[in-house]
Amino acid sequence: MKLYIHQAACSLSPHIVARELGLDVEIIHVERATHRTSDGQDFLAINPNGYVPVLVLDDGEIVFEGPAIVQYLADLKPEGGLAPRTAQARRKIQSLLNFVSTELHKPMGQMFAPAYAPVKEVLHKHVAARLDWAASRLEDGHLTGGTLSVADIYLFVCLNWSQWLGIDLSRWPQLEAFMKGIGARPLVLEALKAEGLYPRSNGIFFAPRLAA
Secondary structure (H helix, E strand, C coil), X not given: CEEEECXXXXXXXXXXXXXXXXXXXXXXXXXXXXXXXXXXXXXXXXXXXXXXXXXECCCCCEEECHHHHHHHHHHHCHHHCCCCCCHXXXXXXXXXXXXXXXXXXXXXXXXXXXXXXXXXXXXXXXXHXXXXXHHHHCECCECCXXXXXXHHHHHHHXXXXXXXXXXXXXXXXXXXXXXXXXXXXXXXXXXXXXXXXXXXXXXXEECCCCCC
C-alpha cells in the first residue's frame, strides 16, 4: 500500500494509524506547489482534487478521505483496537470522526487560507466552541474512554495546527494533557519524526514550514 501525504497535514492521521498497527505502508510525500510526488508521479493523476491523504491499495484500488482511510486501516488489524467492532461502538467512532472532520478540520483548514482573513475571528469562535465540547468528552485522556482510537489520532493531528492559527490550547488543560499523552507514544513519535516534526514542551509538534 502507498499513503500519499503532506508534512503535518491531515494525512498525518492515517500515517500514525499505520505505524500504530504495524502495517506495511509506503509513505509518499507530495510537493504542495507542484503536485509532484517523491516517487516521481503527478499527484493530480491519482487524486484530481489535489489533496491528501490518498491510500492506494496493492490491487490498485484508491481510497480517498482521511476518515475512510483510517477506518480501512484499522479494519486490517482489528486486534489493534483502534476502531471497535460492536455496532454501537462503531457508530460512536464514526460520529467522532465526522465531528473532527467537519467541526474542526474544515474550519481550521480554512483559517490557513488568506481569502478567509475577513472571517477568521468568526472561525476562531466556532473552533473554540467545538474545542470546549471536545475537552468535555475526554475520559482518561481519550475520546473513547481510556483506549486509543482513530478518532483520538485525528483530533491530535488537528490540534497540532493550533500553533499556526493563534489558538492557545492552555485554555483547555484537558486538551493540552491529551496532546502530551498521545504525543509521547513511541509509534506516534516515529511518525512525527518521519514527517520532520519536533516536540515542544506543551505537547505541540513544530514543523519548520507551515502546514495545513
